[in-house]
Amino acid sequence: MQFESWQAFIEMGGYGFYVWLAFGVSFLALALVVVQGLRARSKLEQEFVKEQQRQLRLARRKQEVS
Structure with a gap:
């Protein structure tokens, strides 16, 4: 998946909170x-x-x- 900007990458199509939370908990x-x-x-x-x-x-x- 390609993102138009860093902001779009961080937001992950509206699922950013869950994605980054999952990464954080895993690490x-x-x-x-x-x-x-x-x-x-x-x-x-x-x-x-x-x-x-x-x-x-x-x-x-x-x-x-x-």
Whole structure:
């Protein structure tokens, strides 16, 4: 579909509000998924470091006891 002007493109033949709202909601949902994924990754990395430190402490205690 070809538009005569930028205003006509934005209005989308009278459906612009719904079209741009749908785009906005979609991009917002994608952004939230990305943010949630980054937070989950960060949390998993922190838990991994804690578990490594715990394993190291246990190994040291085992060597001290032996």
